[in-house]
Amino acid sequence: MEQTIYSLVNYLVLFWKNAPPVVKISTALLLLFTLVSILTVVIVIFSRVIISYKTRRNNDITERVKTFLSIMIALEEEIFEANTDESILNTITAYLKEEHIKIKDSTTRQILTQELLLIHQELAGNTADNLRKLFFLLRLDKDAIRKLRRKDWLKKAKAIHVLAQMDVIEAVNLLLPYTNDANPHLRMEAQMGYIQLHKDHPFDFLAYVDEDISEWHQLNLFATIAQNKNGIVPAFKTWLNSKNEYVIVFCLKMIGHYTQLDAISDLLRFMQHPDVTIRCAAIFALQKLETEEGVATALTMFDTADTDTKQAILNFFTEIRAESVKPFLKKNLFNDDFNLALTAAKALNNYPDSGRAFLEELLPETDNRMHKIIKHALDNRI
Amino acid sequence: MAKILLIEDDQLMLKALEFRLKKDGYTVETAPDGRVAMQLIDTNIYDLIITDIMIPFASGLEIVSKVKSRPGNTTPVIILSGVGLESTVLEAFKLGADDYMTKPFIINELSVRVRKLLKSF
Amino acid sequence: MWAYDILNNLYTNGILYFAILIMSSYVLLGIYSGKEMAVYLKKNSYVNYRSILVSPTSPAISIIAPAYNEANTIVENVRSLLSLHYGNFEIIIVNDGSKDDSLERLIAAYNLVEVDFAVNEQIPTKAVRGIFKSTNPAFGKLVIVDKDNGGKADALNVGINVSQYALITCIDVDCIIEQDALLKMVKPYLEETDTVIATGGVIRVANSCTVEDGRITRVQLPNEWLPRFQVLEYIRAFLLGRMAWSKLNGLLLISGALGLFDKAIVIKSGGYNHHTVGEDMELVVRMRRYMHEHKLDYKVVYIPDPLCWTEAPDTTKILGRQRNRWTRGTAETLWIHRAMFMNPKYGLLGILSVPYWFFFEWLAPIIELFGMLFSILLMFTGNLNWQVFLILLAMVYTFSVMLSSIAILFEELSYRQYTRRGDLFRLFMVALLEPIIHHPRIVYWAIMGNIDLITGKKNWGEMTRTGFATK
Numbered sequence: 001m002e003q004t005i006y007s008l009v010n011y012l013v014l015f016w017k018n019a020p021p022v023v024k025i026s027t028a029l030l031l032l033f034t035l036v037s038i039l040t041v042v043i044v045i046f047s048r049v050i051i052s053y054k055t056r057r058n059n060d061i062t063e064r065v066k067t068f069l070s071i072m073i074a075l076e077e078e079i080f081e082a083n084t085d086e087s088i089l090n091t092i093t094a095y096l097k098e099e100h101i102k103i104k105d106s107t108t109r110q111i112l113t114q115e116l117l118l119i120h121q122e123l124a125g126n127t128a129d130n131l132r133k134l135f136f137l138l139r140l141d142k143d144a145i146r147k148l149r150r151k152d153w154l155k156k157a158k159a160i161h162v163l164a165q166m167d168v169i170e171a172v173n174l175l176l177p178y179t180n181d182a183n184p185h186l187r188m189e190a191q192m193g194y195i196q197l198h199k200d201h202p203f204d205f206l207a208y209v210d211e212d213i214s215e216w217h218q219l220n221l222f223a224t225i226a227q228n229k230n231g232i233v234p235a236f237k238t239w240l241n242s243k244n245e246y247v248i249v250f251c252l253k254m255i256g257h258y259t260q261l262d263a264i265s266d267l268l269r270f271m272q273h274p275d276v277t278i279r280c281a282a283i284f285a286l287q288k289l290e291t292e293e294g295v296a297t298a299l300t301m302f303d304t305a306d307t308d309t310k311q312a313i314l315n316f317f318t319e320i321r322a323e324s325v326k327p328f329l330k331k332n333l334f335n336d337d338f339n340l341a342l343t344a345a346k347a348l349n350n351y352p353d354s355g356r357a358f359l360e361e362l363l364p365e366t367d368n369r370m371h372k373i374i375k376h377a378l379d380n381r382i
Numbered sequence: 383m384a385k386i387l388l389i390e391d392d393q394l395m396l397k398a399l400e401f402r403l404k405k406d407g408y409t410v411e412t413a414p415d416g417r418v419a420m421q422l423i424d425t426n427i428y429d430l431i432i433t434d435i436m437i438p439f440a441s442g443l444e445i446v447s448k449v450k451s452r453p454g455n456t457t458p459v460i461i462l463s464g465v466g467l468e469s470t471v472l473e474a475f476k477l478g479a480d481d482y483m484t485k486p487f488i489i490n491e492l493s494v495r496v497r498k499l500l501k502s503f
Numbered sequence: 504m505w506a507y508d509i510l511n512n513l514y515t516n517g518i519l520y521f522a523i524l525i526m527s528s529y530v531l532l533g534i535y536s537g538k539e540m541a542v543y544l545k546k547n548s549y550v551n552y553r554s555i556l557v558s559p560t561s562p563a564i565s566i567i568a569p570a571y572n573e574a575n576t577i578v579e580n581v582r583s584l585l586s587l588h589y590g591n592f593e594i595i596i597v598n599d600g601s602k603d604d605s606l607e608r609l610i611a612a613y614n615l616v617e618v619d620f621a622v623n624e625q626i627p628t629k630a631v632r633g634i635f636k637s638t639n640p641a642f643g644k645l646v647i648v649d650k651d652n653g654g655k656a657d658a659l660n661v662g663i664n665v666s667q668y669a670l671i672t673c674i675d676v677d678c679i680i681e682q683d684a685l686l687k688m689v690k691p692y693l694e695e696t697d698t699v700i701a702t703g704g705v706i707r708v709a710n711s712c713t714v715e716d717g718r719i720t721r722v723q724l725p726n727e728w729l730p731r732f733q734v735l736e737y738i739r740a741f742l743l744g745r746m747a748w749s750k751l752n753g754l755l756l757i758s759g760a761l762g763l764f765d766k767a768i769v770i771k772s773g774g775y776n777h778h779t780v781g782e783d784m785e786l787v788v789r790m791r792r793y794m795h796e797h798k799l800d801y802k803v804v805y806i807p808d809p810l811c812w813t814e815a816p817d818t819t820k821i822l823g824r825q826r827n828r829w830t831r832g833t834a835e836t837l838w839i840h841r842a843m844f845m846n847p848k849y850g851l852l853g854i855l856s857v858p859y860w861f862f863f864e865w866l867a868p869i870i871e872l873f874g875m876l877f878s879i880l881l882m883f884t885g886n887l888n889w890q891v892f893l894i895l896l897a898m899v900y901t902f903s904v905m906l907s908s909i910a911i912l913f914e915e916l917s918y919r920q921y922t923r924r925g926d927l928f929r930l931f932m933v934a935l936l937e938p939i940i941h942h943p944r945i946v947y948w949a950i951m952g953n954i955d956l957i958t959g960k961k962n963w964g965e966m967t968r969t970g971f972a973t974k
Contacts, residue, residue, distance in 0.1 A: 022515050022891055026898040029523075033901035040908035041931060044915050048927065051919075066394040073489065074401030119394050122464070125488035154545055161549070184694075185546055216693035219561060223554040253560060338623040376621035381636050439716065 058111065064099045065112050069119060071095055072134060073127055080130040089137050103138065113140050117165050132166055141168045148174055153181075157189040164193035167229075172197040179205035188217045192224045202232055206239040206247055213246035221250065222257070237263035245275060252281040256288030264293050271297060280312040287316040295322055302328075310340055318347040326351070330358070333370065341370075345377035384500050385409045387426070389419045389433040389445065390462070399432070399489075406493055416440025423449060428457055430500055432492075435463040435470065443470075443477055450478030458499045462487065511881075515891050518874055522895070525863055526902050533909055535747035540807055540917055543746070547808075552686040555693070556590055562669065562692070563591040564685055564763070567662030568676040569655050570596055574603040578612040580676050583717025585644065589685040593644050596676065597662045600629075600652030609647055614638045620646075626660040626774035629653035634665065655759070656775035656782035663766060663774055671769065673783075675760040675813065679709055679719055684810040688763040691804040700765045700790055703749075703757030703805045705741045707920070708734045709812035719812050722920045724929055729822060732941040733815040735933050739910040742807065742917070749805035753856035755791075757803070759783035761811040768793065768801075779839065781832015788840050788857075795849050809918055823948045830952025833865050868949035900938050907934035 016024065072079060072095070079091050096103050103109065113135075120131045135141065140162075147159035148171070156178065163171040175197065178190035191209075195202045213221070225233065236251040237260065252270065255263045263285075270282035271294060286294045298313045305313065314332070317325045325347075332344035348355040359374050366374060376382060386408045390396040396412050403410045411426070413419035416439040423431075423445070431449060435442035446459050458480040463470075466484035474482055481495055555561045566584065570577055577596070584594050598606050609615060620634035628650070635647040650661050659673055672688065674680060681687075684704065692699045710730040713721040725731045748754040759782070772793040775782045787803065794801040816822035837844070837860060844861065846853040881887035911930050914920065921930060 020515075020891070022519050023894050025519060025523075026891075026894045029526075030894065030898040030901050033898070033905040037901065037905040037908045040905070040912050044908070044912050044927065047912075047915060066397060069394055070397035070401055073398035074405055115394060118392075119398070122392070122395060122485045122487070123489065124486040125490065127489045128486065154548065158549060212696050214694050214696055216555075216690060219558045219693065220551075220554045222558060222560065257559070338621075338625070342621065342623070372619070372621035375619035379619040381616070381618050381638075382620060 058107065061101070061108050061111050062115065064101050065108070065115050068095060068099045068101055069112075069115055069131075072131070073119070073123075076127055076130045080133060085137060088133075092134065092137060109138075109140060109143055112138070113143065113162055116140070117162060120165065135166050141166065141171075144168070145171060145174065153183045153186045157186050160186075160189045160193040164196040167197065169197055169199065176205070180209050180211055182211065184212065184214065184217065187211055188220055191217075192220055195221065195224045196228060202228075203234050203239075206242065206251070209242075209247060210244050213244070213250055218246075218250050218253065222254070225254070233258050235260060235262065237266050240266050240270070245278060248278055249281045252278065252285045256285030259289055261289060261291070264289065264291055268294055268297060272301060276306060276308055279309055283309070283312040283316050287312075287319045290320055292320055292322045292324070295320070295325060299325070299328060307337065307340075310337070311343065314340055314343040314347060318343065318350055321347075321351050321355075326355070329355075333362075333373070338369075338373070342373050342376060345373050349377045383407065383409050384429040385411070385427075386496070387411050387413065387419070387422060387428045387431045389413045389416075389431070389437060389442065391415060391434060391437045399492075402489060402493065403496070406496070408496075414438075416442075416445065419445055420448065430458050430460070430496060432460045432462055432496070435461060435465050435474075443474060446474060446477045446479045460492075460495060460499065462492070510877075511886070514874070514877055514881075515888065515895075518895060521870065522899055522902075525867065528859070528863070529743070529906060532747040533743045533906070535750065536743050536745070537913060539746040539750045540742065540913065543807055544917060550690075552683055552690070555686050555689065556588060558590070561590055562689060563593075563667075564589065564670045564672055564689065565662075565666035565668040565766070566592060566594045566672045566674060566685075567659055567666060568594070568596050568674050569599050569658030569662065570601065570605060570676045571599045571652070571655075571658070572601045572603045572605065573676060574601065574605040574608055576677060577605050578608055579717060581609065581613070581645065584676075584680070585642065586682065586717070587680065587685055588682045589689075591668075592685065593646055593667065595646045595648060595662045595665055597648045597650060597658040597665075599654070599658040600650060606647070606649055610635065613642045613645060613647075615645075615647055620665070622661075622664050624664055625770045626664055628657050628660045628664065631661060631665075654777050656777035656779075659782070660774040660777075663769060666766065669766055670763060671766045672761070672763045673759065674762075674811070677814070678706075678760050679714065679717065679812040680761065681808075681810045681812075682718070684761065685763075687806055687808055687810060688761075691802075691806065692763065692765075695802055695804070698765070698799070698801045699804055700768045700794065700801045701757055701787060701803045702763040703745070703754065703803070704761040704810040705745075705807055706737060706758050706760050707809045707812050708737055708815045710815055710817060712812065723923065724921050724926045725815070725817075727817055728933075728936075728940075729819065730815045730817050731929070731933050732937050733822075735907055735910070735930065735937060736941075738914050739907060742913040743906070743910050745805045746807055748856065749803070751851060751855070752802055753851050753859075754803045754805055755788055755852075755856050755860055756784045757787050757805070758811075760813055764790075776839075779832060779835040780828045781836050784832055785836045785839060788836055788843075791852055792840060792843060792849070795852065807917065809920060819944065823944070823951070826945060826948035827952040827955060830865070830868075830949045831956045833860065834953060834956055837861055837865060868946045869953065871946050872950055903938040903942070904934050907937065 019027070080088060101108060116131060116135055120128055123131065144159040144162040147155050148163075150156060160175060160178070163175075172194065175190045175193045178186055179194055181187040181190060191205055194205055198204070236254040236258070239247050239251050240263075242248055248270070252267070255267065267282045267286050270278055271286065273279050273282065283294070283298070294316070298316065302310060302313055317329060329344045329348050333341055333348070335341045335344065345359065348359055356378070359378055363371065363374055386403055388396060388399055388403070388410055390399065390412070391414055393414065396414065400410050400412055411422060413422055416437050419433070420440060431445070433442040433445050442461055442463065446461070449455060449457055449459055459478070460481040460483065461474050461479050462483050462485065464485045471482050480499055483492060483495070568584070573580070581594065581596060596609070598609075614637050615635035616638055617633045618636045622631055622634070630651050632649040632651065635649070637643065637645050646665060648661055648665055650658065662673070663671060670689065670692065672685065688702045688704060691702050708725060708730055709719065710725040710727070711723045712719050713723070725734060745754060762783070768790050769786070772786070772789045776785045776789070779785050791803065816825055837857065840857065843849045843853045843857050845858055849857075878887060878892060908931070911927075911934065921927070
């Protein structure tokens with residue numbers, strides 16, 4: 001036995017010594033690859049075992065937590081009404097025990113917070129208030145505040161989300177520094193949280209934010225404003241002097257959406273802004289306000305404007321149906337740009353009486369291209 | 383004792399409403415998705431149906447149209463949905479839904495609406 | 504004898520060096536991809552896509568799906584497209600002169616009538632016969648275009664001309680698209696402050712998965728070996744490579760099965776090219792070239808979420824045709840854009856992406872073939888150094904297995920689609936067998952593709968599919 005091992009080792013040593021470099025390198029690589037492959041397989045199997053254990057455990061906890069919360073909701077009158085905090089906590093603790101929920105365990109607390117948040121979003125009135133009370137009685141707010149101090153931005157962002165959803169007002173000042181954070185995700189979450197939590201001036205941060213506010217970010221801010229329970233919609237023209245162009249674009253959009261008519265003079269100014277995005281946003285806001293102010297400016301700037309701005313102006317005219325722009329629209333039926341011509345035709349079609357009649361009269365005497373465009377505009381099914 | 387079918391894919395919401403309606407004194411059956419719901423509707427008669435709109439395998443609107451298109455059927459249906467879009471609400475009523483509540487909603491309000499509908503039918 | 508020695512030397516050492524070059528680039532890309540994937544998963548771990556869904560300001564999308572002789576499945580496929588989760592979109596089905604009754608079936612199923620639609624012919628195409636809309640407001644999002652047959656690229660171009668929104672999504676009509684695919688694809692476009700000109704999604708193999716009402720309800724590893732090999736190929740390509748290329752901003756290919764594009768740039772670069780069978784790759788390269796030549800900043804982004812499921816070919820005949828077509832598409836694209844090759848004017852694209860595709864995607868199978876032929880020659884002349892030959896072969900084999908294992912690990916740590924008992928074992932078996940059974944065929948098809956290209960044989964590689972609706 002020893003003999004064979006010895007001769008095998010001997011053979012391998014000899015092999016290595018006599019092998020050309022190609023073989024040496026290849027052999028070394030071969031061994032390395034085999035080792036890494038085996039290691040990978042082990043890691044995969046290991047991770048699957050761990051993950052499936054964790055999943056099972058978490059599913060089990062989630063199941064209990066859900067039962068617990070559904071009891072809290074169904075029996076809210078008995079549990080929460082006309083009782084002192086202390087006696088409520090006692091009742092809650094008894095139910096937690098009954099469902100075998102270990103409230104001191106951090107995973108359990110995380111799952112409980114998560115489930116509580118989800119169901120809280122769906123409910124209103126007394127039940128929502130009682131769930132919020134439950135959140136504070138179990139001191140889940142303290143968990144979130146502690147997480148806010150963690151280094152990981154994701155932990156922070158999630159904590160902010162919890163604090164905002166459960167309306168933990170005293171946390172508002174903790175959020176403030178993050179509203180201009182370099183990390184875009186954290187920054188967005190902090191701004192959303194701030195809007196929800198600050199009861200007097202929820203949009204303060206717009207005054208000093210100098211980081212980007214991407215369109216995605218703007219969508220989420222808008223969603224937050226739309227759902228905000230305290231219902232504050234500020235005069236967005238306040239921040240139109242910002243040096244941050246993203247703030248300007250966002251405010252222009254909001255002015256349009258919330259039809260803030262007192263900002264019209266600002267819109268007139270911004271529709272001639274050198275930046276095309278801002279220009280178009282201002283024109284779009286005018287369109288939303290359905291105001292005829294701005295028509296004169298739009299008419300004078302049209303000929304020298306770029307295509308995007310031209311399109312925005314024609315869209316604006318489609319909405320307001322002002323008699324004063326009719327000749328202009330008729331002229332632009334013959335615009336070389338197909339889309340602009342089509343928009344002009346649609347705008348004319350939008351005039352309840354005369355516009356449509358004009359298009360129909362024009363129809364027989366047009367060339368092929370114009371014929372198609374007018375037919376398209378007249379077809380209300382498209 | 384009135385028999386209610388509750389269709390909702392959020393398990394916690396389903397449980398909470400089930401407990402609550404049982405406490406109000408009704409018999410409650412539940413379905414977590416459209417397929418189970420369709421089977422239950424085929425084989426049982428309910429006094430009232432509460433359904434979500436965005437559920438797996440069928441839309442709540444399909445359930446309304448199925449229940450309402452059955453000859454001689456008078457089972458009232460309440461829609462309980464996170465979708466509050468004007469077009470969806472109108473479509474639901476056009477299909478014959480008797481009531482529409484948008485989440486977030488007040489549980490006590492649902493309880494009152496259920497009682498009212500059961501009384502009038 | 505002297506020339507022979509050089510050749511022999513080149514053969515043994517050359518193969519090793521080429522192999523090491525390829526292997527290290529794979530490893531580097533893999534590591535980089537892994538890192539990027541972790542970043543992506545982290546930042547999207549708690550995203551609420553609902554805000555895009557409900558917002559009145561989220562961008563509108565035109566979905567463009569060309570269809571050719573799909574009568575058996577088209578009605579069902581349109582129905583599942585209609586149920587995609589998105590606020591503001593239109594679905595344009597382009598019937599590319601089908602010889603079957605696709606159009607009639609659509610007209611009947613969706614109460615279609617012809618409308619006076621003025622097509623803005625920004626990209627020249629074959630003639631449009633008619634455009635249809637539904638009389639039922641429930642199908643208001645649907646636009647059906649009937650046109651003369653002109654191939655997939657031409658059909659897509661017609662769709663672009665008809666589309667009314669600034670973002671377009673081009674898809675294969677017979678793929679299963681996840682319901683929130685549009686939400687996820689549009690997010691980079693909203694999120695990046697640079698201009699995103701294109702977003703690509705992952706394609707997954709749907710064979711043996713359970714499909715109900717146009718939706719994947721249970722993911723399963725395919726029962727047959729051929730699709731199984733492709734599962735591994737797709738995992739490797741999408742998880743190990745593309746994420747890294749996306750981060751380097753050097754991604755050249757967005758699969759024709761699912762991609763979101765900035766329409767203005769597509770039109771400015773001329774739309775899909777109907778002279779190549781690789782129109783999906785060619786378009787991305789041309790768009791990138793356009794941006795570089797006009798000195799515009801831009802990004803092409805890729806999303807690792809499994810968003811699109813396709814039925815992979817389950818016979819060698821059809822798979823062979825597909826791979827043959829892919830090879831020709833790659834070669835044609837590289838040839839059309841040969842000016843970019845090693846050209847620093849195109850930045851990383853010119854000095855890294857295009858050469859990478861040239862050497863590793865196009866040239867590698869050819870080198871492999873010649874290596875093998877030379878080995879056989881040596882074998883017959885009795886000059887083969889068996890020791891070197893076998894050890895090289897074994898080394899390359901273990902590398903391939905390692906790469907596949909790492910891909911499986913990535914899959915396990917990210918999306919974990921194959922969770923049935925035994926799936927892992929089967930996947931590793933596939934990794935062990937693939938280099939021996941599947942890979943030689945891939946090389947063969949690639950070679951045949953090049954031969955067909957040279958001899959000018961046009962084979963459009965029509966896909967014959969059983970279709971999901973029949974299951």
